[in-house]
Amino acid sequence: MPELPEVEVSRLGISPHLVGRTLLGVTARQRQLRWLVPDEVLAIANQPILAVTRRAKYLLIELQNGSIIVHLGMSGHLKVVASDVSPGKHDHIDWCFDNGTVLRLNDTRRFGAVLWQAKGSIHPLLSALGPEPLQAEFTAEHFFQQCQKRQAPIKTVLMDNHVVVGVGNIYANEALFKAGIAPTRAANTLTLAQCTVLREVVRQILAQAITQGGTTLKDFSQVDGKPGYFKQELQVYGRGGKPCPVCSTNLTEIRLGQRSTVYCHHCQQ
DNA sequence: ATATCCACCTGGCGGC
DNA sequence: TGCCGCCAGGTGGATA
Structure with missing residues (x-):
């Protein structure tokens, strides 16, 4: 949801x-x-x-x-x-x-x-939540340090509320695509530069989704009953097997931590 | 501590 | 049309 x-x-x-x-x-x-x-x-x-x-x-x-x-x-x-x-x-x-x-x-x-x-x-x-992604407290340095401690897939770490809050399955997939990072990458293999990019992309995507009223897949609606309009911006989520919007390679769909994960094996490394 | 898996619950969809 | 298995935006808790 x-x-x-x-x-x-x-x-x-x-x-x-x-x-x-x-x-x-x-x-x-x-x-x-x-x-x-x-x-x-x-x-x-x-x-x-x-x-x-x-x-x-x-x-x-x-x-x-x-x-x-x-x-x-x-x-x-x-x-x-x-x-x-x-x-x-x-x-x-x-x-x-x-x-x-x-x-x-x-x-x-x-x-x-x-x-x-x-x-x-x-x-x-x-009481134990990590920083808000849209606040200044979510720094690239903090994110990098958290990643350094973890060998779990970066997507799993990005969705861990102790690292940063609020990033769920849709936006984790989308952010990793935009950052050009494969969701399967062990978090501790990301460079500081990559963590910096990923942090920035997460912030951009969340902020843009808010201005567009969120993402309506099925049962979400705004309080006035209107759907969210970010769905049309989704690049990879829900598009497994379809062409990558950048290079047209068919998008790969796997499961990571029991969550549907879609990425482009050509654009994301 | 970290990583993994299960649980909660309802409903929609595709396949047979 | 019906039944069955699988899937879905989350996340606490049990387990090794």
């Missing part, structure tokens, strides 16, 4: 509807997501929304005494609807606001999560 761009697009979409509003209460039709939605979230009543922020692929709806953590998993998405709109299949959680609108979480596969982080504490899931 959503990678960092799709989560950021969701954040940008819901934030104007939430910030400054008062959250009246929460309804859970299905409490069992990846984890059980905790009592603290269900007990929220009459709390102003201070901000909607993001860390990695986690959305944080900030209240005075803590934050609601929302993760979209593979198939989750958020929409804002009028409170008289009846919930559909897989519409699991509603947050009801004082202006008659509802923030509604739909998650077919229920790999997503809704959790609670008390003010002043950091949820364990957020």
